[in-house]
Amino acid sequence: MTTTPRSPRLLLLSTVLLAIAGGALLAVPHGQEQPAPPSTAHATTAPPETATVPPAGKPTANTDVSATAAASALSSVESALPPHGEGAAGDPAVQRNLGASWPADLPSTDERELLATGRALLRADATGIGRAKWPAAFPASAQAVAPAFATAGFRIQAAIARRNGSPDKAVVHLVWAGMDRGGTFTDLRITDWYFIRTLKTGTPTWTPQPRT
Template identity: 70%
Template sequence: MTTTPRSPRLLMLITVLLAVVGGVALLGVPHGHELPAPATASTAHAANLPAAAATPASQPTVPTPPSPQSAASGASTPSVPEPALPPHGEGVAGDQAIQRNLEAAWPADLPATDQRELLTAGRALLRADATGIGRAKWPQVFPASDQAVAPAFATARFRIQAALARRDGRQDTAVVHLVWAGTDRGGTFTDLRITDWHFTRTTSKKGAVTWTWQPRT
């Protein structure tokens, strides 16, 4: 199959028209501007990303300051310093500080009448044990054989520095905690010694309450 060749005049006319149309298009572009280049795949993708994703990785991140609530919860409460014990050999002047320190560390949990009874018994027991004075009043604590033993501490240098009575785990048990000083038979003086005496409460049929010494276990 053959085709009829185009006329040379027609081809020339088409060429002239294309040249004129191209010149008109170039005249419409402002001076100093270029036509935008076609967007590539990478630039088109970047244009569609959100602003946060387009932030350079090298840009420093500013930490968010903690809220007042979080700062308050993370703050530690300063501890209140406890009163220090007096140095060894302070003498009677330091006994009040020891008593205050004991009472602050171990709040009272017994009625005042029970405390007085227990403290009286605890002090007497400690004196009898250390110096031998009054052992006959406590036969269940100091049998006859113990009463003949020479006391370990001299009476003149014996001193109870502080004492308190508190519950000992149950409602019917108590402990008398004593801090004391004394000079032993070798002539050595020591203070801030600690002794505990344990008691059990019994109630008679008439309702009288009595605290009875309990042996050490």
């Protein structure tokens, strides 16, 4: 098989082009590059006063990090509570928040007894119903005081029972709602009842302490 020889004119043109390219390469000094073409974009620099501003969310050297964290935690707790006036629908959120903020530390039997007694005491104190059942908690002078809240609308929103400094002392923390004698209804009220463990007919029991 034979091939057709290339045209002498084409070979001559290729030789001339290679010579020109070689000469151009030799004219460039070793180690230097051709300058890049100028860019049409305009570079911008931040003003000196903005150069030291930290990125958003990062504290500066003078920022109190612990105070920032505490404020964030407080905001989270407050956001977990339902708004005032939401009604019984918001009570489960109040109970969850109250229990999470103060972990349980009593046996379940003691906790149930304290909660039942604490709820009854709060109702007696607020509405006047059943005060005679606890003469130690409501002496005669206290029983004669007119109730400050109406029975209608009274509602305990949340309650927990916890130790109060020793295994024989406890406190029942209650959050409740009620309407006073002036007709003003307010929720998220707070009342604490304190107890000590005593022996009653040979059986340990929790005895409420008078309100001071």
